[in-house]
Amino acid sequence: MSLIVQKYGGTxxxxxxxxEAVAEKIAGFRDQGHDIVVVVSxxxxxxxxxxxxxxxxxxxxxxxxxxxxxxxxxxVTIALLCMALEKRGxxxxxxxxxxVRILTDATHTKARIREIDSSRILAxxxxxxxxxxxxxxxxxxxxxxxxxxxxxxxxxxxxLAAALEAEECQIYTDVNGVYTTDPRIVEGxxxxxxxxxxxxxxxASLGAKVLQIRAVEFAGKYKVPLRVLSAFEEGDGTLISxxxxxxxxxxxxxxxxxxxxxxxxxxxxxxxxxGIAYKVIGPVSNEGIEVDVxxxxxxxxxxxxxxxxxxxxxxxxxxxxxxxxxxxxxxxxVILDKKICKVSLVGVGMRSHAGIASRMFKAMADxxxxxxxxxTSEIKISIVIEERYLELAVRALHSAFxxxxxxxxFSSQR
Amino acid sequence: MSLIVQKYGGTxxxxxxxxEAVAEKIAGFRDQGHDIVVVVSxxxxxxxxxxxxxxxxxxxxxxxxxxxxxxxxxxVTIALLCMALEKRGxxxxxxxxxxVRILTDATHTKARIREIDSSRILAxxxxxxxxxxxxxxxxxxxxxxxxxxxxxxxxxxxxLAAALEAEECQIYTDVNGVYTTDPRIVEGxxxxxxxxxxxxxxxASLGAKVLQIRAVEFAGKYKVPLRVLSAFEEGDGTLISxxxxxxxxxxxxxxxxxxxxxxxxxxxxxxxxxGIAYKVIGPVSNEGIEVDVxxxxxxxxxxxxxxxxxxxxxxxxxxxxxxxxxxxxxxxxVILDKKICKVSLVGVGMRSHAGIASRMFKAMADxxxxxxxxxTSEIKISIVIEERYLELAVRALHSAFxxxxxxxxFSSQR
Numbered sequence: 001m002s003l004i005v006q007k008y009g010g011t012x013x014x015x016x017x018x019x020e021a022v023a024e025k026i027a028g029f030r031d032q033g034h035d036i037v038v039v040v041s042x043x044x045x046x047x048x049x050x051x052x053x054x055x056x057x058x059x060x061x062x063x064x065x066x067x068x069x070x071x072x073x074x075x076v077t078i079a080l081l082c083m084a085l086e087k088r089g090x091x092x093x094x095x096x097x098x099x100v101r102i103l104t105d106a107t108h109t110k111a112r113i114r115e116i117d118s119s120r121i122l123a124x125x126x127x128x129x130x131x132x133x134x135x136x137x138x139x140x141x142x143x144x145x146x147x148x149x150x151x152x153x154x155x156x157x158x159x160l161a162a163a164l165e166a167e168e169c170q171i172y173t174d175v176n177g178v179y180t181t182d183p184r185i186v187e188g189x190x191x192x193x194x195x196x197x198x199x200x201x202x203x204a205s206l207g208a209k210v211l212q213i214r215a216v217e218f219a220g221k222y223k224v225p226l227r228v229l230s231a232f233e234e235g236d237g238t239l240i241s242x243x244x245x246x247x248x249x250x251x252x253x254x255x256x257x258x259x260x261x262x263x264x265x266x267x268x269x270x271x272x273x274x275g276i277a278y279k280v281i282g283p284v285s286n287e288g289i290e291v292d293v294x295x296x297x298x299x300x301x302x303x304x305x306x307x308x309x310x311x312x313x314x315x316x317x318x319x320x321x322x323x324x325x326x327x328x329x330x331x332x333x334v335i336l337d338k339k340i341c342k343v344s345l346v347g348v349g350m351r352s353h354a355g356i357a358s359r360m361f362k363a364m365a366d367x368x369x370x371x372x373x374x375x376t377s378e379i380k381i382s383i384v385i386e387e388r389y390l391e392l393a394v395r396a397l398h399s400a401f402x403x404x405x406x407x408x409x410f411s412s413q414r
Numbered sequence: 415m416s417l418i419v420q421k422y423g424g425t426x427x428x429x430x431x432x433x434e435a436v437a438e439k440i441a442g443f444r445d446q447g448h449d450i451v452v453v454v455s456x457x458x459x460x461x462x463x464x465x466x467x468x469x470x471x472x473x474x475x476x477x478x479x480x481x482x483x484x485x486x487x488x489x490v491t492i493a494l495l496c497m498a499l500e501k502r503g504x505x506x507x508x509x510x511x512x513x514v515r516i517l518t519d520a521t522h523t524k525a526r527i528r529e530i531d532s533s534r535i536l537a538x539x540x541x542x543x544x545x546x547x548x549x550x551x552x553x554x555x556x557x558x559x560x561x562x563x564x565x566x567x568x569x570x571x572x573x574l575a576a577a578l579e580a581e582e583c584q585i586y587t588d589v590n591g592v593y594t595t596d597p598r599i600v601e602g603x604x605x606x607x608x609x610x611x612x613x614x615x616x617x618a619s620l621g622a623k624v625l626q627i628r629a630v631e632f633a634g635k636y637k638v639p640l641r642v643l644s645a646f647e648e649g650d651g652t653l654i655s656x657x658x659x660x661x662x663x664x665x666x667x668x669x670x671x672x673x674x675x676x677x678x679x680x681x682x683x684x685x686x687x688x689g690i691a692y693k694v695i696g697p698v699s700n701e702g703i704e705v706d707v708x709x710x711x712x713x714x715x716x717x718x719x720x721x722x723x724x725x726x727x728x729x730x731x732x733x734x735x736x737x738x739x740x741x742x743x744x745x746x747x748v749i750l751d752k753k754i755c756k757v758s759l760v761g762v763g764m765r766s767h768a769g770i771a772s773r774m775f776k777a778m779a780d781x782x783x784x785x786x787x788x789x790t791s792e793i794k795i796s797i798v799i800e801e802r803y804l805e806l807a808v809r810a811l812h813s814a815f816x817x818x819x820x821x822x823x824f825s826s827q828r
Contacts, residue, residue: 075489
């Protein structure tokens with residue numbers, strides 16, 4: 001018997017039928033003797049409906065009132081889910097973010113959680129009640145309603161699990177868990193049983209958008225075991241937790257991420273002087289544009305090429321900035337290439353095994369795929385290649401490391 | 415410059431267009447320099463939508479969760495109205511019942527207000543903000559969300575006006591105010607400028623359902639001047655306030671109320687003994703049936719007839735109870751008459767003028783309408799007559815007292 005925090009997203013509670021199914025699932029856990037705290041999102045398209053109402057009034061709705069408005073979405077779900085549980089004979093009590101109380105800063109529409117008072121929840125659990133908490137919301141010090149922004153409900157769940165010292169935080173979604181790569185690209189993509197927080201962060205930010213990065217960071221920081229699993233199908237999903245020591249012994253690859261919507265910019269022929277990278281990247285960052293992969297190569301002629309990638313829809317704006325920069329630096333030219341993509345191999349402990357990198361590059365060579373940029377970090381190797389080779393590259397890598405087989409010598413799942 | 419509490423009901427805020435119109439109205443009051451606290455209901459049919467959702471889950475939804483669910487309706491409105499005010503350049507802050515805080519007892523779905531903390535509202539008014547409060551809701555001592563039941567938003571508004579010592583509480587509805595009688599029955603029905611709380615209570619309970627009785631009682635108790643007026647048309651509406659001394663000098667008739675959905679029951683030939691009325695009425699009240707007009711007549715033969723009226727849809731149930739009572743009391747018979755109605759003349763100071771009653775009875779005699787029961791109180795005379803004469807009786811009385819003319823010697827509006 002243990003305390004589990006479960007989070008059900010909008011698609012899992014999108015109708016009364018689905019809410020009833022969630023209640024059934026919770027009932028099963030209660031029957032096994034677990035204490036359950038549930039975090040829910042707004043029903044299906046409810047948040048969109050509310051946003052549309054607000055935008056009928058004003059295009060940029062007042063943030064404070066937007067939070068008052070949006071927070072009603074989750075409040076509806078908590079009430080209905082409690083009713084569905086009570087109907088099944090289980091005691092259930094709903095709480096809004098303000099009632100819990102989930103204290104946040106005062107940044108409306110993207111507040112950060114500061115503190116959770118777990119006493120009301122614990123009192124209800126002691127009375128054998130299921131506690132159902134509205135995700136995505138809190139209150140600031142003055143009692144104003146706040147919301148946590150995108151992926152806020154995942155964050156609410158992790159924060160509650162941390163505050164309650166729950167055994168596990170389960171995030172129910174419409175996928176079965178985290179795969180070795182996108183199953184739409186590789187038919188043999190394999191469901192991961194275990195993955196570390198670090199690996200999940202790399203996979204999430206690189207495109208395997210199962211969980212909000214923020215929630216994963218939060219879970220890692222507070223060491224909350226996080227499990228991603230399907231609200232609709234049976235299965236244990238993927239457990240995201242601290243890395244185990246045994247994993248460190250072997251080269252261990254968690255998966256392959258790919259990102260399509262990037263663009264590459266090169267400022268060619270800048271003087272090879274200290275501070276040149278800052279002079280190129282600085283003006284771009286100052287405009288709020290996020291820069292991803294960066295490489296700098298000194299050429300033999302005493303000049304330098306600075307290359308980096310940005311989101312594709314910000315690439316024209318970046319080009320315009322760089323054109324000015326290039327002029328003042330007397331650089332040769334600025335080259336924009338929108339037809340690129342990034343493919344990354346992610347796994348704890350792979351960095352220390354040179355064999356991994358060379359196997360990756362050989363797989364690309366075998367398919368005649370030209371690698372434009374390579375970057376490495378502790379737990380990943382990313383390459384930038386022509387966009388049209390994305391699927392081919394992912395399939396080649398998945399096969400080169402035999403990731404479809406959990407018994408593969410490279411698999412983190414052994 | 416004074417503090418005004420305004421309440422806008424569901425039909426007045428049923429769409430974004432209507433909410434914009436309400437914002438315009440409030441803007442006008444702000445431009446005149448008034449401090450404004452607004453109480454709003456849920457948008458149009460929103461409450462029905464939420465009730466339907468709950469009933470999809472369970473027929474008799476858990477009251478605590480029903481309150482969590484229903485209270486979202488008003489919360490949506492407060493946010494949207496604040497946005498509409500901000501768009502017009504007016505500072506506005508929304509508050510849920512819990513945020514204000516409107517403290518109630520713990521009776522979910524029909525809680526009673528105990529106390530209001532006006533400090534947050536006053537602080538906002540000092541900063542020149544319009545304060546928009548969700549009607550119909552509060553919190554109990556433990557912070558659970560409660561709702562006030564039918565007509566709750568009117569009650570919220572009156573309670574806030576009392577707590578804030580507002581100059582006036584304005585209830586905006588879809589009628590222009592209170593009329594001398596139902597304008598659908600009498601074409602010349604006249605809008606009342608002033609009326610006392612007592613008169614309004616009698617008119618409301620007798621069928622002129624403009625305001626919830628509970629709110630009028632509340633306003634009377636705390637001496638909050640209450641004004642009923644149209645959200646859609648210009649006009650000063652009807653001011654409901656304490657009786658003025660001048661009114662007492664003259665026979666003064668506020669209006670004529672009529673009630674159609676009643677039924678008359680007579681237990682005939684019961685022994686003429688002390689306690690007999692209790693023996694007849696007691697068992698009916700014990701079943702939760704509300705008894706209205708009661709008369710008892712001793713006959714010359716030493717027996718007694720007890721007659722009273724109940725709501726028509728409870729009359730068959732009442733008859734069944736009385737049949738048993740009659741048997742145990744050895745009464746002669748129980749007679750049920752469903753084809754009756756009640757017409758009442760309401761006005762402060764009329765009791766002391768015998769001329770009023772006789773003029774009323776003469777008007778009925780002139781129309782050949784047989785009066786079955788007469789009852790009187792300080793401020794009203796009610797008669798029970800055959801249902802088919804309802805409109806005829808109301809028109810005859812309206813004309814007999816010349817109520818279509820505010821200058822009439824009987825009018826309370828002089």
